[in-house]
Amino acid sequence: MSDYLRVSKAGSEPGSTEARQDRQYREAAVQFGPALGRLAIAYEADADIRGDLLQDIHLAIWRSFATFDGRCSLKTWVYRVAHNTAASHVLRRTRLKRQTLVTLDELEQLPDCRPAGSEIAARRQVLDRVSGMIQQLDPFDRQIIVAYLEDMDAGAIGEMTGLSHGAIATRIYRIKSILARRFQQGG
Amino acid sequence: MSNVFQSLWQHQEPPLSQMSLEVIRERADQALAQDRKYKFVGIFTAGILVACFSLFFLVSETTLGRIGGAVGISAGVSLPFRAHRLTRTYPLLAVALCIDAYRRILRREQKALTICWQTMLLVQLGVALNLLGDSRRNLWAGVTILATVAPVVVFAFLTRSKAEAYGRRIQELDRL
Numbered sequence: 001m002s003d004y005l006r007v008s009k010a011g012s013e014p015g016s017t018e019a020r021q022d023r024q025y026r027e028a029a030v031q032f033g034p035a036l037g038r039l040a041i042a043y044e045a046d047a048d049i050r051g052d053l054l055q056d057i058h059l060a061i062w063r064s065f066a067t068f069d070g071r072c073s074l075k076t077w078v079y080r081v082a083h084n085t086a087a088s089h090v091l092r093r094t095r096l097k098r099q100t101l102v103t104l105d106e107l108e109q110l111p112d113c114r115p116a117g118s119e120i121a122a123r124r125q126v127l128d129r130v131s132g133m134i135q136q137l138d139p140f141d142r143q144i145i146v147a148y149l150e151d152m153d154a155g156a157i158g159e160m161t162g163l164s165h166g167a168i169a170t171r172i173y174r175i176k177s178i179l180a181r182r183f184q185q186g187g
Numbered sequence: 188m189s190n191v192f193q194s195l196w197q198h199q200e201p202p203l204s205q206m207s208l209e210v211i212r213e214r215a216d217q218a219l220a221q222d223r224k225y226k227f228v229g230i231f232t233a234g235i236l237v238a239c240f241s242l243f244f245l246v247s248e249t250t251l252g253r254i255g256g257a258v259g260i261s262a263g264v265s266l267p268f269r270a271h272r273l274t275r276t277y278p279l280l281a282v283a284l285c286i287d288a289y290r291r292i293l294r295r296e297q298k299a300l301t302i303c304w305q306t307m308l309l310v311q312l313g314v315a316l317n318l319l320g321d322s323r324r325n326l327w328a329g330v331t332i333l334a335t336v337a338p339v340v341v342f343a344f345l346t347r348s349k350a351e352a353y354g355r356r357i358q359e360l361d362r363l
Contacts, residue, residue: 022208029204037201050202055214058204060281062211067282081281084288088279091296103359127199130192140289140360149196162284167363179192 021065028061028078035150036061036082042134042146043086044093053089060085076159079147083160087139101138104174110136126183133182144171229267236263236310243317255316262309269302290360293353300350307343311336 036057044050064081072080094101102110134145140161147157154168161168206214237260244256277295280288315336322328 025208025211033203034201037203038196038199040202041199047202054202054204055206058206059211059214059218062208063215064282077282080283080285080288083285084279084281084283084292087285087289088292091292095296123195123199126192127195130196138356140286143285143289149193151193151197160285162286163363183192 017066021062024065024068024074025058025062028065028074029058032075032078036078038150039079039082039086039146041131042142043090043139045131045135049093053086056089057082057085072159073156076156079152079160083139083143083146087143090139090142102136103138104141104171104178107133107137107141108174108178129182130179133178141171144168145175148172148175229270233263233266236260236266240313240317243313247317247321249320252317252320255313255318255320257313258316259310259313262306262313265309266302266306270299273298273302286360286363290357293357293360297350297353297357300346300353304343304346304350307339307346311339311343 037054040050040054040057044053061078061081064077068077090101093099130149134142137145143161144157144163147160152160154165154172157163157168157172158165163171240256240259240263242256243259244253247253247256273295277291277298279292279295283291315332318328318332318335322331
């Protein structure tokens with residue numbers, strides 16, 4: 001069990017720290033609920049386990065608000081906690097499934113698993129391929145590609161990950177070229 | 188082109204969590220209970236190791252056999268202590284910058300795997316010494332010891348290589 005999920009049972013009285021924590025969590029859940037769902041898709045292919053991961057993410061976010069000091073934006077905070085919880089989940093699942101994850105460098109060398117037929121018109125198929133590609137990635141590269149797909153700018157990604165602008169720009173450029181190459185060639 | 192992917196990604200139907208705050212608190216309790224269960228399983232496993240090797244130590248008639256027993260006992264005793272120290276030394280930080288948190292997760296995995304392979308080898312050394320001390324030293328005894336120990340030793344080395352792979356990834360992240 002991840003350390004992220006350790007919490008003590010406590011009720012919340014109005015005006016208490018617990019009440020503030022509950023209020024902030026509710027706000028975050030409403031504002032970022034769909035984005036957290038998409039993040040869970042990027043980290044877990046199995047729909048049943050994805051539900052558990054999503055619950056773990058929500059629990060970790062709720063818990064994290066006990067220490068939220070407003071030094072970064074709510075969005076950065078929520079994404080950070082969500083990605084860190086999901087990265088922990090991925091490594092645990094990798095150990096159980098004996099799966100090997102790849103970095104962006106290695107992904108560029110991998111052949112594309114393209115569905116039969118050259119015409120890929122359906123949105124679902126494109127999304128499935130993008131999700132499948134992301135799910136092969138090492139969690140750290142996954143964090144950047146998901147942030148990019150969620151339209152976060154380099155500054156926000158830097159605030160979330162701790163990487164420099166230059167490193168982020170390089171990675172985003174490579175992500176774009178991988179996506180473009182795979183999908184333009186596929187038709 | 189890239190905007191197309193962003194738009195597709197953001198407009199998909201994501202799964203939504205319908206957890207109320209009561210359910211979150213319940214799940215937190217479940218998580219805590221599961222954590223305690225894992226700790227109990229770890230201590231129970233270590234207890235079995237210590238009990239078995241204590242028996243070997245007591246019934247063994249040779250010095251080599253007793254040394255084997257002592258080695259096995261030390262493996263069993265050190266396991267929960269090292270695991271406990273690991274979780275204290277590398278607590279997971281949910282709110283840390285992603286690169287720091289991930290580095291810490293990897294470091295913890297690497298250390299946990301190191302504890303695993305070292306314990307496996309120590310236990311096998313204990314078994315081998317015990318068998319060597321208490322069996323007749325002929326070819327058949329050698330084959331028996333080898334057959335008992337070899338599969339676990341191979342598994343220990345595979346675990347070690349996995350731990351080294353985590354170490355290499357940490358180094359890559361350090362260079363970023």
